[in-house]
Every structure is written in C-alpha cells, then in structure tokens.
Amino acid sequence: MVRVEFLGPIQKDPLELDITNLNELAVLLQKDKELAEWLTNSAVAVNDTIVSSLDVALKDGDKISLLPPVCGG
C-alpha cells in the first residue's frame, strides 16, 4: 500500500492505494473530476522528493504528496 496526501488548498483526505507506479496513480486520480485542475497544476513528491516524470516505481509504505501552486512570503 502507498499513501497519497493532498497538500495545502486541495480539500481531500489522504488515500491508501495498492499501486506499483505513478502511471497507475494518474489513471486512478483522473477518474476524480474534482481533482482535474489540481492534477494539471500540482507537483508530485515521492517520499518528500519532487519527481519530474511518472516513471517511478512505488513500493509498500511509500508516501506520495501532491503540491498545488505555492505562494510563500
């Protein structure tokens, strides 16, 4: 199982999913219409490291975070 967290303004509870890579995650999340815009403008971190492609294998216990557009300061 991997855990998926939605950060900042994305109003969605964490998910526990049985997936092995980020492509599977994309397919699953794209079924949720409320996430559509967030998927196009959020960055993705695996175990707190931002990744730049979906070619990432996942293992049991991994944490995935969606980071929507930021504005610190």
Next chain:
Amino acid sequence: MVRVEFLGPIQKDPLELDITNLNELAVLLQKDKELAEWLTNSAVAVNDTIVSSLDVALKDGDKISLLPPVCGG
C-alpha cells in the same frame, strides 16, 4: 576669489585663488608635483555639484572641491 578645497586623503590646505574658470585652475594645480596623481583621479565639484568638463565659469565666492577615489561602506 574662489576657494579650493582638497577632500579626504589629499593632504593639502585650502587655497584662495583669483581665477575665473576651471582651465586656469588646472594650469595652476598642474605646477604642484605633489598633486599630479590626485589631478588624474579626482572628481571636481563647483559649489558642491560635480562637473564633467572644465568649461565652467567661476565667480567670486565659488567653492571648488577635489574628490579623490571613494570607498564608503
């Protein structure tokens, strides 16, 4: 008479000179060998405004300042 002041590290007392323009001042100061280097690297102000050429007429009571290389901060 105009007054000529030497600022910062130029170790020279002020002069009171009877001149009518900066060209005359250049001729006079160039006779002082100790000033030779300062004349090449100092800026010139007339009544506290820096000037960019010698084509400046002087009148009685004007103040001329020589400003050697600076390093504030």
Next chain:
Amino acid sequence: MLSLYDGALDVPKILKEWYEAEATSNYGAYIPFVGTVRSEDGIDGLSFDIYEPILESWYKAWEEKAAQKGAIIKMAHSRGDVMLHESSYIAAVFSPKRRIALEFIDAFVEDFKASAPIWKYDLKNGERVYAKDRSTAIRGSGILGAKQ
C-alpha cells in the same frame, strides 16, 4: 537556520538575533529581506500552510549553494494567520563580500517564491480563501494530469 513561527514574526528581535549570532564570523555583508502583509483587496490578513519536510530539503539545498560561495543563509516564516502590516517572512544572507550577498538574496528569495511548499490564503470577511491567482506551479507540475 530555518525557523517557523505560529503567527506574525517579531522582526526586530529576529534581525538582532541573526546579526549578533554572526557578529564575529567575519562576514562583511548581511542582507535580510523582510516580507510584510500589505493592505490590498480588502483583506484582513493572510494565512499560511507549510509542508515542512519538503521545505526543509529545499532549504538545505540552498544552504549548500550558499556554502559553495562562502556564504550562509537564515530564514524565518509564519504558520497560520498574519494580520495586516505584520510580517510573515524573513530571508537573509551573510557573505564576506557584497556582490555575492546582493546576487544571492535575489536568487534565494525568487526561488523561495517559485518553489517553497507554502500556501497562502487571504483572510477576508471571516473566510480563508486560497490565493490561487498569486500562486505559482512548482517546476515539473502537471505530470499526473497527462493522459495515460
């Protein structure tokens, strides 16, 4: 040093602590950048969410960039609500020479704005509204939105 505070920053106190902490470190230049909540669009204040694990790794990478130039950085940021004319952000650089400090503070603050995992909300009429229009997508965003 990265410090997070609940609510507004005590700017004079933080600037003084940082200055005194490096008083004998032989840095010739100290440049803090202080961000303060402005009155605009009728807001009462701002509010911030921070995701600390990634903020810390982002900050650590900037510490290393600073070290390569013989410089150090410090940063403070608010969590939660910060009202009008209060300050929520200080970033600072200390370096031996001024050019490095002037260039570094600019790059550090700009990358903070573009990359640090902090989300801003307007406090207005008792609501907390995501400042979507002023927010920036982190580089590499959108990969989950591409059609599979």
Next chain:
Amino acid sequence: MLSLYDGALDVPKILKEWYEAEATSNYGAYIPFVGTVRSEDGIDGLSFDIYEPILESWYKAWEEKAAQKGAIIKMAHSRGDVMLHESSYIAAVFSPKRRIALEFIDAFVEDFKASAPIWKYDLKNGERVYAKDRSTAIRGSGILGAKQ
C-alpha cells in the same frame, strides 16, 4: 532618511527603528544591507571621512529615484573609527513589491560604492592609511589632470 553617526552603528537598534517607522506604510518588502568591518590584512579597524554636502545631494537624487518607483530609502553611515566586526554602513529600501526592492537595493548599494563622497582608511599599527587600492574614482574624475 540619511543618518551619520560618530563611530560604529548600533545595527539592531537602527533596523528596528526603520522597521517600526514604516510599520503601517503598506510596504510589502523591506531590505536592509548591512556592511561590517572584516578582519583582513591585519587591520584593527577602518576609519571614514565624509564630505556631507555632496553626500546629501547624492542621497537626495536616490530618494527621488526611489519615489518614482513607489519606494523609499534609508541610510546610515559611520564617521571616524569603526573597529573589527563592528558595522559602518546600512542602506535600506522599502517598496510595495519585492522585485523593485531587490533591484533597487542592488543599484543603490553599487552606486553608493562608486559615487558617495566617503573615504576609507585602514587602521593598522596605530596608523590611518588611505585604502587607495580599494577606492574607485568618481565618474568624470581626472578633468584637472588633462594638459591645457
């Protein structure tokens, strides 16, 4: 505001006074640049001469440039001796937005270094030696040296 002090600056006090003076002026960005005397070449400290009439007109021109961008500046500098690890210079900009503040502090500090009528001396072995090699001729210098 241009403030000249005999000897070292009380940096925390000045940064606090400036911050508090503009606390409700609705500036989003405050960037002070602090210059501190570094230990190098065996000096005991630095010493400064200032020619105030031209410093004031130079400063006034920068105040006007700042006003054109909706910003304000403040500056403090030491006269006379400032010892190792003490500070002699603070320049600051306040502006509504960060880009203007970041660009302005850089231009303001660099022009200060190139143009402000202040002369620096090393304090070393009880002597006060003009820091000739670190000094910059003001733009337009040398006109009196040209052969007539």
